[in-house]
Amino acid sequence: MEGSCNCKSVQFSSSYEIRAIVNCHCNLCRKMNGSAFSSYVVVAEEGFILKSGVLKAVQVSENASKSFCDNCGTPIYNQNPKLAGLKILYLGSIDNAPNLKPAINIYCESQLQWVNQIATLPNFEQGVV
Numbered sequence: 001m002e003g004s005c006n007c008k009s010v011q012f013s014s015s016y017e018i019r020a021i022v023n024c025h026c027n028l029c030r031k032m033n034g035s036a037f038s039s040y041v042v043v044a045e046e047g048f049i050l051k052s053g054v055l056k057a058v059q060v061s062e063n064a065s066k067s068f069c070d071n072c073g074t075p076i077y078n079q080n081p082k083l084a085g086l087k088i089l090y091l092g093s094i095d096n097a098p099n100l101k102p103a104i105n106i107y108c109e110s111q112l113q114w115v116n117q118i119a120t121l122p123n124f125e126q127g128v129v
């Protein structure tokens with residue numbers, strides 16, 4: 001699995017098998033990413049190789065940290081000591097993301113209600129504004 005940031009300075013690979021692909025609906029992810037929910041690909045830390053670029057990390061909660069491209073801000077992964085040995089990669093940072101399909105939704109207790117109806121909204125091939 002190969003990944004990169006939006007400015008392409010960060011390039012990484014992950015060679016170990018994928019542990020899980022999830023949509024997280026928790027309030028922390030919503031706030032720190034500015035999005036309705038966040039999709040993640042969970043992998044073993046040992047298989048992750050940063051091939052180029054510089055990552056900056058910020059502490060986003062007592063336990064969790066978020067690492068992003070120091071140049072363009074693209075989030076690359078989260079880490080949490082409660083999930084020791086794992087990197088929680090941002091699905092959008094992975095270059096073949098269209099092939100990766102979340103299998104579960106987590107923290108649905110804080111899920112925005114409209115998310116369930118997203119497929120029923122009018123759809124356009126490109127932007128309309």
Ligand SMILES: [Zn+2]
Nearest residue numbers: 005007069072
């Ligand atoms: Zn970048």
Ligand SMILES: [Zn+2]
Nearest residue numbers: 024025026029
């Ligand atoms: Zn979350």
